Amino acid sequence: MRIIVTGGTSGIGYGVACLAVERGWEVTIIGRNRTQGAKIAAELGVNYLYADLSLMSDVRRLVEQLEEPIHALALCAGGVYTGKEVRLTSEGLETTFATNYLSKFTLSEMLLQQNKIVSGGCIAMVGGNGAHKNVSTNWTAPHAGLQAAMKAALAVDLYAADLAKRYPQLRVHACYPGMVRTNLFQEAPLLFRLLSRLFGQPIAKGSSYLGRLILEKHSGVHWKRDRPMRFRDSLPEGQEAEALWAYSRQHI
Numbered sequence: 001m002r003i004i005v006t007g008g009t010s011g012i013g014y015g016v017a018c019l020a021v022e023r024g025w026e027v028t029i030i031g032r033n034r035t036q037g038a039k040i041a042a043e044l045g046v047n048y049l050y051a052d053l054s055l056m057s058d059v060r061r062l063v064e065q066l067e068e069p070i071h072a073l074a075l076c077a078g079g080v081y082t083g084k085e086v087r088l089t090s091e092g093l094e095t096t097f098a099t100n101y102l103s104k105f106t107l108s109e110m111l112l113q114q115n116k117i118v119s120g121g122c123i124a125m126v127g128g129n130g131a132h133k134n135v136s137t138n139w140t141a142p143h144a145g146l147q148a149a150m151k152a153a154l155a156v157d158l159y160a161a162d163l164a165k166r167y168p169q170l171r172v173h174a175c176y177p178g179m180v181r182t183n184l185f186q187e188a189p190l191l192f193r194l195l196s197r198l199f200g201q202p203i204a205k206g207s208s209y210l211g212r213l214i215l216e217k218h219s220g221v222h223w224k225r226d227r228p229m230r231f232r233d234s235l236p237e238g239q240e241a242e243a244l245w246a247y248s249r250q251h252i
Helices: 011-022 034-044 056-065 095-113 145-166 190-199 203-215 239-249
Strands: 002-006 026-031 047-050 070-075 117-126 171-176 222-224
Touching: 002 011, 002 095, 011 026, 011 034, 011 070, 011 203, 026 034, 034 047, 056 095, 070 095, 070 203, 095 117, 095 145, 095 239, 117 145, 117 203, 145 171, 145 222, 145 239, 171 203
Parallel strands: 002 026, 002 070, 026 047, 070 117, 117 171, 171 222
Antiparallel strands: none
């Protein structure tokens, strides 16, 4: 069995990679830190491929590097920036939305179009906490800080729901693992970093929620830790969802 793990050089992605190795899977981790990637590859006995997933050109290049068959795709790459300034990539995309959502969409869609993910396989992604009230659905407008992260989380949850409908032969899951002691808040103010350290779960615990959805057969798309997600507000439909797909497809 073969799994691709984005963000596999640290945090939840690293934890998922460890779980897959324990099950005897062939693992390829994706990350932008070449030094850390080589270190983890040697430590776990896995493959490492470099990609900066905030750049869609890197995502497209990555698709060409990945060989079939792929039995599971674990989309764990992401970050949260709390600054008040909008951060743009060299391609002109807002960094958080590009990394946390667009990379998931583009990588999944291109691999599916090229039939590299096997029927009966699994696509699992780190999703949001289910609180989408007052989150912007102006997908083309760049936002800063937590607004950008919340918009990306909403887009991921929408995408997971749509993907599950279009590919019933796949297991599709989006999972919110809760606060985990990762480097997600490494660029956040001191208070955020302290809260993460004090109240966050260990990486092994946080990654176990996503790992169980991949390595065991579960139904249901949206999860909060090990329970089905109960959204506080319904996911947007109609024009808002269609606008997201139209914008997303521009980057394939």
